[in-house]
Amino acid sequence: MSEVKLDKICAKGVSKQSVSDVSKAARLSVAPMMDWTDRHCRYFHRVLSKETLLYTEMVTAPALVRGGALHLLEYSQEEHPVALQLGGSDPAELAQATKLGADAGYDEINLNVGCPSDRVQSGTFGAILMKQPQLVADCVKAMKDATDVEVTVKCRLGVDDQTPEDTLPQFLETVVATGLSRLTIHARKAWLKGLSPKENRDIPPLDYDLVHQMKTDFPKLHLSINGGIATLDEALPHLERGLDGVMIGRAAYHDPANVLLDADQKIYGADYGIQAHDAVHAMLPYIEAHVSRGGKLSQITRHMLGLFTGRPGARAWRRVLSEGAPKKGAGPELVLEALSYVAETHRNQAAE
Structure with missing residues (x-):
């Protein structure tokens, strides 16, 4: 394997x-x-x-x-x-x-x-x-x-x-x-x-x-x-x-x-949850490990493109990842760059 x-x-x-x-x-x-x-x-x-x-x-x-x-x-x-x-x-x-x-x-x-x-x-x-x-x-x-x-x-x-x-x-x-x-x-x-x-x-x-x-x-x-x-x-x-x-x-x-x-x-009925920005950060070690083994960043990030659907910055998030992730050498830093375009909102606070 x-x-x-x-x-x-x-x-x-x-x-x-x-x-x-x-x-x-x-x-x-x-x-x-x-x-x-x-x-x-x-x-x-x-x-x-x-x-x-x-x-x-x-x-x-x-x-x-x-x-x-x-x-x-x-x-x-x-x-x-x-x-x-x-x-x-x-x-x-x-x-x-x-x-x-x-x-x-x-x-x-x-x-x-x-x-x-x-x-x-x-x-x-x-x-x-x-x-x-x-x-x-x-x-x-x-x-x-x-x-x-x-x-x-x-x-x-x-x-x-x-x-x-x-x-x-x-x-x-x-x-x-x-x-x-x-x-x-x-x-x-x-x-x-x-x-x-x-x-x-x-x-x-x-x-x-x-x-x-x-x-x-x-x-x-x-x-x-x-x-x-x-x-x-x-x-x-x-x-x-x-x-x-x-x-x-x-x-x-x-x-x-x-x-x-x-x-x-x-x-x-759980009492825990995760924010979208935190989920991106949680993915970084997995991404780093995959890229270090010779895998392509795009193999992972293609599944993450819709994460911020409907949020300000979602289009830039998709653009940066779509254009940059297939390139040789792309890694976690590109994901963080894409994330910088997305406004961080706290869903629970917004609901209050």
Whole structure:
């Protein structure tokens, strides 16, 4: 591996969090997002929130098992609680990948049954698996048999011409029969033909009520909702109505301060928090260590561009980092230069 060996990432075979701890953390989670939620993004998000459950980008089981791409499992100890999302449709291969993830110390292993991209469809996994609930159940069982770490599923309401009111309960019944206890539903259908992955995130209508109905129909299932939720104020009503968790994706990435800085207090009842300026300073040792190993500053700061969205100086913050971070030799001093353009405000005082 490029930086550390797999057995040094986390104590082999030992998960940092118990199942109950991870279920509590899942009250709010940041969605797995390809090309976005890499290890640097997750470290940054963990600085903003100590409690929120974080997910990796989707890692395909074939890449780990056949390709030996164990570098895809790298993460920092500070990221816990953190879940590994796997893509695949072969039960035996997913079982092997699950064991690799568990040995690396991930707190949860999640099966992707929701991604609608052509690349995923060609591998017969992702949202297309909504059409094969028994295969999903076989995959989940094999994954559960391979580890004591909790195995979960993220799915859609349905795909293509399915009628979710009919097919979603059948899907859940089949998968829950394996002993699955936690699941996240993206509250939109996916259209596998005719819509791009980007369009599938926006065009199919949201049906939050159906997700809530699934909680009524499967009361023992720890159920989280995903899709179109952009703020904590939008998340809280879902929890108050009885859902167990809310997963936020793009909004947590593009405006992380708005979603994550207050999450520990508003979602988990914590009495601590962090200011955006302090979060930048907290990132500096991590940035210094990465750059000193030959890493590029931009690999980290690209995830931090939205931190000051809506604040005076936010445009200058983004400009300095966007222009300077890719340059050779750029390091923490550039981050401090960018920060100097942002007016420091104390959120708690402003609220008074």
